[in-house]
Amino acid sequence: MNTRNQGDQLILALSKGRIFEDTLPLLAAAGITVLENPETSRKLILPTNDPAVRVLIVRATDVPTYVQHGAADFGVAGKDVLLEHGGEGLYQPVDLNIACCRMSVAVNAGFDYDNAVRQGARLRVATKFVHTAREHFARKGVHVDLIKLYGSMELAPLVGLSDAIVDVVSTGGTLRANNLVEVEKIMDISSRLVVNQAALKLKRERLQPIIEAFQNASKQQG
Numbered sequence: 001m002n003t004r005n006q007g008d009q010l011i012l013a014l015s016k017g018r019i020f021e022d023t024l025p026l027l028a029a030a031g032i033t034v035l036e037n038p039e040t041s042r043k044l045i046l047p048t049n050d051p052a053v054r055v056l057i058v059r060a061t062d063v064p065t066y067v068q069h070g071a072a073d074f075g076v077a078g079k080d081v082l083l084e085h086g087g088e089g090l091y092q093p094v095d096l097n098i099a100c101c102r103m104s105v106a107v108n109a110g111f112d113y114d115n116a117v118r119q120g121a122r123l124r125v126a127t128k129f130v131h132t133a134r135e136h137f138a139r140k141g142v143h144v145d146l147i148k149l150y151g152s153m154e155l156a157p158l159v160g161l162s163d164a165i166v167d168v169v170s171t172g173g174t175l176r177a178n179n180l181v182e183v184e185k186i187m188d189i190s191s192r193l194v195v196n197q198a199a200l201k202l203k204r205e206r207l208q209p210i211i212e213a214f215q216n217a218s219k220q221q222g
Ligand code: AMP
Pocket: 018, 078, 099, 100, 101, 167, 168, 169, 170, 171, 172, 173, 174, 175
């Protein structure tokens, strides 16, 4: 199978898990069915019922990069991921209102965050969202040392690596299970459709109906 993105093909980049699951009904609204389940298949390029449409399974943080460089024509990515990426080369026509959660600051249950901020303490903050965290604390005028992590941020305050974390929170269950408390919401997060800007021009006839179907289906959901 030729895996290069060619003119007659449409390639969609998705990450496994919640974004994949929540995108399936939107694809269905556009008449597209993914023929394999990424949780059980080891394939990284999944066929759909339309031979001209294929789905790349990539890490959530890599979705904007594949789309930016045109290896995928379009994709679905969280606002958290897009803010870190910067969004260059990406057209973001639709907030899909899926995979909703929030980006928050959390600390150990015993840590008096408000007092530390009032006192002007320099906080050590562990996060994988360094760009968003830097902007948030700069806006508040709080001095922070950011510690970049790639996973399990919740561990950092437990072992004294940081005073606080910035992470995405959905039910709050993970924070509670680790005796952490959410002390500040930075922003609401949802996932967006992202489209390669060149593909939007060159493949508009194929892409436009899919964008519209996603738009209508996500409005009905939201
Ligand atoms: P929860 O325990 O439901 O608050 O989920 C929190 C954990 O799931 C965190 O470790 C997050 O990294 C991850 N998570 C939850 N929702 C999302 C989402 N919409 N996008 C990315 N990660 C999420």
